[in-house]
Amino acid sequence: MDIEVKKETAPVKKNFDFVDTIRCISMFGIVFEHSAVLWGTKYSTMGDTFLQVITMQFWKFATIAFFLIGGFLINYKFTEYTPGQYLARRFKNTIKPWLFWIFFLVIATLIQRIIVASRGGDAVFINGPVAYFAEQFRYILFESSFWFILNFLICISILLIFKKYLYKLWFGLIWAAVSLVYSVNLYFEWFVTHHSAALFGFVFYLWLGVYLNRYYEQVINYIKKIKWTYVGLVNILFFILSCLEVIYLAKHGSKDEYNTLRISNILYSLSMFVLLLKMGSVKFIDKNLEPRKTTFGIYLLHQILIIRLIPEIFKWDKWNVATFTVTENILYSILRFALVYGLSFLLTRLLLKTKLKWTVGG
Template structure:
């Protein structure tokens, strides 16, 4: 097994469909992170509906990643202790992860120094170097897309510690209630509501992926009895409900109305995963995106492209997103996605052909 997101070794059985789901899920991750809707607040219901709908469409991606990760590592749980697993993950997962986090930090500090040298104005330098280095390091880990790896490893460690209970329904129910707690917490704020800090909210989906692997023949048999029409209709209903819950959270003034662990989004994510599972091996996705070998690279690169490349490209235009329609923001968000995803994909493919391929988890 290689890295946790992309190059997890696909079992020799016919599980190639996992690569298709992986590729589509990463598309969704980049669509979400490159969106221009994040900080916008609208008064009209129609604008809120457009904003919430755009953000919701691919919101299944994060939970889908945990599901496929659990699916693919099921057979490893009898082989490693938590420490052994983490040690085995360092070269192909933690190493590249830390490398690109430090690249992110270096660019941030370098940008400030450059602005100081260019303007001579000391306000461009960080007033607190600890906050600009160590402080930013922890912010990047817990409050950016880089949270996934740390969260994933914590989830893995929990399952390995309790591995003798992994195939017990009661254990799964306990994990499910932990996830449900975060769904309720969105409305009450007992603990921080951001899904990036919900370190124990995603263990259930890793466990569920393991369960799906163990019972795959039965799950596939039952799924085959359902028509595409039924699954699509169910997902449309769940999409609408998820969008409406997002708007409700907006109206309540919640800080993270797009939270992945909204109860409606949990069901939407499971519904979309079922649809993708039924669709099976999508050769077009695999041939075009080569997700097994590029997804981890896209994951590691795209936030840097958004925060340090895309922002400089659009800066001269002085765009005031509050002054344009929500429909226009959709168009602008799609352009941001196309730029970010295309460049990240090309860079991942390029890096995979060099001696630096280790930096994206490639062998």
């Protein structure tokens, strides 16, 4: 999210090369998750259900990994800037582009609804255009991926407010407990389980990234000593548990069975983050996909493409996910991901070469 590692000393740059790789892989997962058509589809056989769950669960580590790497990067910014300076910088690099694309999407929706209404359709829009667009703005802000930018900024603000406790272990444990409340709530539903209700559920992972940065040398030295076999087995175990928890929650009537803050998914996300740390930098990704420059733009643009462009591309009757087999829907999801990620990447690269580069954090 346009958070850069300080480049003044060579060791820092060398040690933290892995950041861009994790950032890019996490964005793969986030874009795939939002592009997929497998959400909410019910299949009659257990085999089809497992294929569906395995496909969706594989990338579910991405959101927590993104908060972890975000926390890892902002640790330096907290020491370099005062809270006021940091928030001013954040407004320029994050909030302005975020607001710009929200309003862009609202205006694009307005134009599309006007066209539909002029052809005699969309009675809801005609009868109450103001209420309709108030609802659209609410949906984009709280229900789409744009919500996580706001959530991320709220988490950062909380850490800034309690900056003097930032490296206290008890402080992190408090936020870990808060996150687990959301995990347990999936079973008891004391309050709404939707991601927009998890206002404080991700503070812990941002804090954990900050804490990891402080003790990075000790942590990475320990991780390097762990055998790949053990890392792989732990990830497979947590992945299987995550899939089983999805199926269990769905079977017992949960409408949010893929929630990121499931206990099993938290464990899977943390173990995957360890795997990515151990893997380190992938030169092909860092050199060709330029995650440091393009990640934020991809995040902002991909939801717009999913909402406004992709339905126009696949609007024919033959693209009916309800009639597709699970395999066809998986392949369809991969195709949508390739289009959305590819176009988001190309548009971001293009904008970075213009005066509008600020709209993608450039």
